[in-house]
Amino acid sequence: MIDPNAPGFWEGLFQVLLAGTGQTLYMVGVALLVTVIVGLPIGVILVGTEAGGVFERPFGSRAVGVVINRVLDFIVNLGRSVPFIILMVALIPFTRLVVGTFIGSTAAIVPLSVxxxxxxxxxxxxxxxxxxxxxxxxxxxxxxxxWHVVSKVQVPEALSSIILGLSTTVTSIINFSAMVGTVAGGGLGDVAIRYGYQRYSVIHMTAVIIITFVIVMILQAVATYFARRFARRSVDISRVDATNRSLFRSIRTRA
Amino acid sequence: MIQLQHVSRSFGRADNPVRALDDVSLDVAAGEIFGVVGQSGAGKSTLIRTVNMLERPDSGSVHVAGRTLTDLSVSELRAARRSIGMIFQHFNLLSSRTVRGNVELGLEIAGVDSKERSRRSSEILDLVGLSDKSGSYPSQLSGGQKQRVGIARALASKPDVLLSDEATSALDPETTRSILELVKTINAELGLTVLLITHEMDVVKTICSSAALLEQGRIVETGRLVDLISRPGSRLARDLFPLGPVAPRSGGTVIDITFSGGTADRPVISQLARTHGLDVSILGAVIETIGGSQAGRTRLELPGSPEANAAAIADLRSRDLLVEVVE
Incomplete structure (x- = not known):
């Protein structure tokens, strides 16, 4: 039990939250970067290797295209259906291979990206x-x-929609990043477990929830802003939910 | 300039193919505006797409500007496509790019440097009358303006041939007229050969010098417009100058007279009245200017006895007029 009236409590809280937020942003930031670098080409190839796609016949063979498409599709489905907590544990050998350890924020980036x-x-x-x-x-x-079709047509034309997808992705990375706290991955999830849960500190728990919420809202607003900027079609904002829109408006009117 | 030889193309499963093109041969001369008409599903879209090999024919050969496209490798074909511009019914402009960005797309693809690109795009935007819109996005333009951008994009790489896939079908009549006017200007000033497909006879009448009728993947009629008009029983001519159905009447003979070239401005009807003493009534008439000369059809009713009418018809025919008796 932590006593909020003890000397140095608020300073300690601040330190803990700052470190936790820093670790979360680090994990999420790097995982997001890796996700975009790897996920974008996979998405492009998934569309391209379909019948009639740009990469319909890689190396002149439709069979190769079909195989690539099926394999990627299978991997994507598999990755999306395994619960994160299981994936995280199952990936430990792989994480150790890549990072050298499976403990800490850097190690957590691996399952988060995966x-x-x-x-x-x-x-x-x-x-x-x-x-x-x-x-x-x-x-x-x-x-x-x-390459022209991908770089000059498909990606630029889909950019607005991709950015909205990215914002949904970040939200789920933040979500999962809290879970790595349970296996000593650090971050805000770690703060919530160690202080909020194990030591019954309601203040820590509340603070973590508020910070996470604010991070998600800011990211959503930024994503919505850029999605709008890149949406040159008259109506393409239907995919942005009403909350995002009102949030975006309030931020813009204040600015 | 454009030659299709025995081109066939089927879709669907092997055991139940749909023949979109069935042994189609077509010859479009340099500098001509050639129109292919037909109903939906006749194979028009497939036909125009085989000319730049967006649709690869199952058999037959495609020749454009001296190159046999059906023999080219993928990279050679890409290069060849740069000399074949294409415009589309729904414009197909990139919404993420400005007007100028869209016009420069083909030049970027061809690897033209940025200075030359902007010089060329300015020049062409000026030609299509959109200099003041170069920084706008397609969503800010009207349909007619979008098609002008489409035309500018197609012309940027200085093609020999322009393919038009129902380019005016999504536009209102007035905008259609202005776009056709632009195509005509381009054809005249740049000497561009134009192949267009359309289901609108008006388009053919307004700008084409030759036309072909496509039906169930086959070309059933083709020729220069001025020749088609004087061809007995021509379906294209009938579609170009529709006179409507004949109302049932008692007695007399109903005839269609087709005028073209030198016969168009002769006072046929009054001559008929004078020399044969027939009180001719006009049931319908269309006169148009095609390829610079007048052409048209008139439907007349001759009130005389069958013998008198036959004599009048023979007389008309002897004066080089095309006369068809309407049953």
């Missing part, structure tokens, strides 16, 4: 599928290569 990549890849896939096939045809008629 769980977020399939999630984001699916988001990218859905976003790119929404791009009008006529645009690809237009690029083809101008003599575009497959």
């Amino acid at each position: 769980v977020a990549i399939p999630f984001f890849a699916r988001m990218v896939e859905i976003s790119i599928k929404e791009v009008d096939s006529g645009l690809i045809e237009a690029a083809d008629s101008l003599g575009a290569t497959r």
Whole structure:
């Protein structure tokens, strides 16, 4: 039991929360970076290797395309269906191989990325599928290569939607990042477990909830802002939920 | 300039294929505006897509500007496509790019440097009359303006050929007219060969010098418009100058006279009245200017006895007029 009236309590709380927030942002930030770098190409390839896609015939063979598509699709489904807590434990040997240890915030980045990549890849896939096939045809008629189609048409046209998908992905990374606290991954989840749960500190628990909430809201607002900026179509904001929109408006009017 | 030879293309399963194109041969001369008309599902879209090989034919060969596209490798084909511009019914502009960005897309793909790109896009935006919109996004433009951007994008890489896939079908009549006017100007000033597909006869009448009728994947009729008009029984001519159904009447003979070229401005009807003493009534008439000369059809009722009418018809025919008796 922690006594909030003990000398140095508030200073200690502040230190603990600062460290926890720092670790969470570090884990989430790096995991997000890895997720985008790996997930974006997977999403692009998932769409491309479908029948009629840009990578329909890699190395001149439709069979190769089908195999790539099926394998990626399977991995993505697998990654999305295994509960995180199990995935985290199951990945320990792999984490140790990559980072050298499976304890701490840096080690937590591995399972966080592994769980977020399939999630984001699916988001990218859905976003790119929404791009009008006529645009690809237009690029083809101008003599575009497959790389041109991806880099000049598919990704830029889907960007607004991809950013919204990314914001959903970050939210779930933050969500999972709290869970790594249970296996000594550090971060706000760790604070909540060690102080809030094990030592019954309601103040710590409340503070963690508020900080997490604020982080998620800020990220959502930023994502919505950029999604809007890149949405040049007249109506494409339907995917942003009402909460985000009102939040975005209140931030903008204050600014 | 464009030649299709015995092109066939089927879709669907092997055991129950749908023949979109069935042994189609087409020859479009340089500098011509050639229109392919047909109903939905006739194979028009497939036809125009085989010209730049967006749709690869199952058999037959495609020749554009001296190159046999069906023989080219993938990378050679990409290069060849840069000399074939294409515009689309739904414009297909990138919403993430400005007007200028869209026009420069083909140039970027071709690896043209940025200075040359902006010089070229300014020049072409000026040509299509959109210089003041270069920084706008497609969502801020009207349908007609979007199609102008589409045309500018197609022209940026200085193609020899322009393919138009129902380019005016999503536009209102007035905008359609202005876009057709632009296509005509481009054809005349840049000497661009234009192949267009449409289901609107008006488009063909307004700008085409030649036309073909596509039906169930086959070309059933083709020729220069001025020749088609004077061709007996031509379905294209009938579609171009529709006179409507004949109301049932008692007695007399109903005839359609087709005028074209030199016969169009002759005072046929008054001559008929004078020399044969027939009180001719006009049931319907269409006169249009096609390829710079007048052409049209008139439906007349001759009130005389069968013998007198036959004599009048023979007389008309002897004066190089195309006369068809309507049953």
